Amino acid sequence: MKKILVIGSGGREHALVWKLSQSPKVGEIFVVNGNGGSCTLATNVSINIDKINDLVDFAKENEIAITIVGPDNSLADGIVDEFQKNGLKIFGPSKYVTQIESSKSFAKKMMIDENIPTARFKIFSDYQKALNYVLEQGAPIVIKVSGLAFGKGVYICKTIQEAEIALKETMLDRKHGDAGNEVIVEEFLEGQEVSVHAFSDGITTMLFPPVQDHKTIFAGNQGPNTGGMGTVSMSLSPEMMIEIKKQVIDPIINAFQKNGKPFIGVLYPGLIITAEGIKALEFNARLGDPETQSYMRLLKTDLIDIVEACIEGRLSKIEIEWNTTPCVCVVVSSGGYPGEYKTGFPIYGIDQAEKIPEVVIFHAGTSFENGKLMTSGGRVLGVTAKGETIEIALKRAYKAISLIKFEGMYFREDIGRALQQ
Numbered sequence: 001m002k003k004i005l006v007i008g009s010g011g012r013e014h015a016l017v018w019k020l021s022q023s024p025k026v027g028e029i030f031v032v033n034g035n036g037g038s039c040t041l042a043t044n045v046s047i048n049i050d051k052i053n054d055l056v057d058f059a060k061e062n063e064i065a066i067t068i069v070g071p072d073n074s075l076a077d078g079i080v081d082e083f084q085k086n087g088l089k090i091f092g093p094s095k096y097v098t099q100i101e102s103s104k105s106f107a108k109k110m111m112i113d114e115n116i117p118t119a120r121f122k123i124f125s126d127y128q129k130a131l132n133y134v135l136e137q138g139a140p141i142v143i144k145v146s147g148l149a150f151g152k153g154v155y156i157c158k159t160i161q162e163a164e165i166a167l168k169e170t171m172l173d174r175k176h177g178d179a180g181n182e183v184i185v186e187e188f189l190e191g192q193e194v195s196v197h198a199f200s201d202g203i204t205t206m207l208f209p210p211v212q213d214h215k216t217i218f219a220g221n222q223g224p225n226t227g228g229m230g231t232v233s234m235s236l237s238p239e240m241m242i243e244i245k246k247q248v249i250d251p252i253i254n255a256f257q258k259n260g261k262p263f264i265g266v267l268y269p270g271l272i273i274t275a276e277g278i279k280a281l282e283f284n285a286r287l288g289d290p291e292t293q294s295y296m297r298l299l300k301t302d303l304i305d306i307v308e309a310c311i312e313g314r315l316s317k318i319e320i321e322w323n324t325t326p327c328v329c330v331v332v333s334s335g336g337y338p339g340e341y342k343t344g345f346p347i348y349g350i351d352q353a354e355k356i357p358e359v360v361i362f363h364a365g366t367s368f369e370n371g372k373l374m375t376s377g378g379r380v381l382g383v384t385a386k387g388e389t390i391e392i393a394l395k396r397a398y399k400a401i402s403l404i405k406f407e408g409m410y411f412r413e414d415i416g417r418a419l420q421q
């Protein structure tokens with residue numbers, strides 16, 4: 001039985017722990033820093049996630065067989081390189097290849113070099129030049145900071161005024177700090193958005209089923225972007241999935257491989273299917289949150305077998321099986337998120353909600369205080385449900401949510417609606 005360490009304390013990590021705990025090959029699971037859900041299946045350990053050396057020490061002292069990394073920051077900080085230097089097995093991409101996510105300008109340059117279809121763009125580090133370009137292009141237009149910004153560094157500007165404010169905020173006021181040293185001004189694209197994930201061992205890639213994220217805080221794509229407020233299964237034709245692999249995923253994996261810097265982990269491009277075809281919006285070098293919550297409900301294969309096959313470069317030798325039942329995840333958040341919000345409120349009704357058939361609730365910002373489950377973050381819960389149809393799955397998820405209560409509780413009521421129209 002293998003001891004596993006999971007890095008991260010969100011809903012994604014609770015879902016990973018939930019899946020790992022079902023494996024006959026997995027023994028004790030530790031989670032840094034964990035939440036009120038993961039502690040029921042694993043041991044939450046309190047270590048500063050930024051202190052990679054402390055994490056290395058913990059893995060050594062506790063004879064961890066494999067470490068699985070959730071958050072982008074840890075990957076961008078080089079956790080994988082450091083663990084490997086210490087002879088520890090870890091699942092995730094190296095610091096170098098993680099730049100595909102941590103630097104949007106790196107990603108854009110790579111997309112151009114590898115002929116990957118993407119929105120037209122220019123990169124600026126000078127405010128006046130960026131503004132002139134925006135005025136020349138007109139609205140709608142998209143402004144993105146190059147660095148990591150917790151999913152909040154993208155501005156979809158419907159008017160020139162909005163674009164001017166976005167440039168001022170990012171370049172002059174430096175709202176996102178160094179992440180805004182370079183800013184990308186990009187063509188606004190219209191079409192169906194889709195998230196595709198792929199496992200990669202550096203050479204072989206295997207795609208997950210497609211899902212759709214809901215990024216904005218309010219219904220109907222209104223309001224600021226969040227980390228994600230819900231996901232639903234999508235049906236894309238097998239031909240489209242082959243095109244996505246061929247046009248977007250494999251060119252990145254092959255380019256890294258050719259450079260002698262293989263991408264091992266999960267590559268997750270954000271895509272938009274426009275009238276002109278597939279366009280890549282961005283790349284993530286990790287599992288999505290809340291996509292993972294849906295994915296872990298659907299993955300039939302033992303996750304640890306896949307992780308080991310990726311690390312050992314033998315992904316082509318295994319089969320990955322997915323349940324084809326539609327699955328949804330509706331995120332329940334603290335009122336005010338993604339802006340300021342209060343925490344420390346008791347959460348009621350989860351036990352009742354989990355009695356609804358095919359419902360599993362993953363915790364994100366929760367913790368136990370004096371034996372009571374309390375809110376402790378922006379995104380609090382991910383309520384997942386499966387059903388014979390998306391409609392049935394959504395009904396179950398929303399029924400479960402109607403049984404949950406905490407002060408200031410918020411969720412989007414339109415998850416999956418756009419797909420049903």
Ligand code: AMP
Pocket residue numbers: 119142144151154156186187188189190193215225270281282
């Ligand atoms: P990103 O972090 O680059 O995926 O952007 C976050 C979200 O902003 C995406 O999921 C899209 O909804 C939206 N977005 C980003 N770039 C564009 C674009 N060029 N055109 C339209 N929407 C975009």
Ligand code: GLY
Pocket residue numbers: 151213227228284287288289290291
């Ligand atoms: N759900 C979007 C993300 O994880 O980036």
